[in-house]
Amino acid sequence: MTRIVIDIQSVTKRFGDLTAVDGVSVSLVEGEFFALLGPSGCGKTTLLRVIAGFEDPDEGRVLLDGEDMTPLRANRRPINLMFQSYALFPHMNVRGNISYGLEMEGLPVSAIGERVDAILEMVQLNDLASRRPHQLSGGQKQRVALARALVKQPRVLLLDEPLGALDKKLREQMQLELKRLQHELGITFVVVTHDQEEALVMADRIALMKDGKIAQLDTPEDLYERPMSRFAAGFIGVTNLFEGKVAKAAVDLNELGRHAATTGAEPGKACALSIRPERLRLSTESRLDGHNAIQGDVAEIAYHGQDMNLMIRVLGRDDPITVRLSVSDDMATVMERGQAVWCNWRPEHGRVITE
Ligand SMILES: Nc1ncnc2c1ncn2[C@@H]1O[C@H](COP(=O)(O)OP(=O)(O)OP(=O)(O)O)[C@@H](O)[C@H]1O
């Protein structure tokens, strides 16, 4: 059974002439890991602040367990917001930073001690409890900020770019750690990020935002495999977009010919075909059986360790096509600049987009 914890109903928030959040409706389910993803300025932080109660919506409302939260001030909501730039108290040690919120609540000292111990263990900071923030690494500070938010046992934890300050390796490690913590605690997490890979790794569902609106709300897999718009296809991962028109069980890609496809749209309608680089298969002799194909030649090869990205120049198209090839693929050994190739894809791996 899924239970709705937070119900955001037609929320609009304006700053003067600017509509930062534009009629957003979404329900957050108990215990889910929800990501808000989108380019800078699309309204992610504003939406989070509305949920937390730091901003009043101009229209719409936010319900918690079916009750309107609008009259509730931020500090009365069972919701905690971890800010984009978390600030630890520099003069307090790790334990002090974590227990501060509970002391403010007036909890008995023994109860505070127990809860802080449990959370220190959970974020693996037991050995560092008496250190001051300046004696910690970036990742350790991050964990203190997280512990400080979690120790108050909120129903919902909102995290604004929680991993933004960390380097790539630490980010990846913390992504898994956040997921583990969320799973252990069963708290609903809403994480804001503009890093699509991070959202794909961590979230159960992702709301992709654009200009204050939700452009697509889906599981990571559906968002990646079945983008509904050119924007979604381009924002999530790398893709090759081909402009054309819908035909009967096919798409017409102008100079690049007609190719079998599942369209679900009226023939004649303008569309784009999106094909991910890893879905394209290269061949040199001829087109592969059961595949659509476009001919071109290798313009550039970029190595990425396990994979290589090939830029394929195609007649009748300005941008090269990107093809990802595993270095263990037999084709990898024959690829060199100028090599003539077929770029093949199965019809079901081309996604037809009409928005
Ligand atoms: N207090 C404010 N007064 C006026 N405009 C604001 C205010 N807060 C946000 N905005 C504007 O609202 C829009 C959305 O801002 P918001 O901070 O929600 O974006 P964001 O998606 O979090 O971006 P980023 O990824 O850069 O953090 C932006 O155009 C921003 O300039």
Ligand SMILES: [Mg+2]
């Ligand atoms: Mg922001």
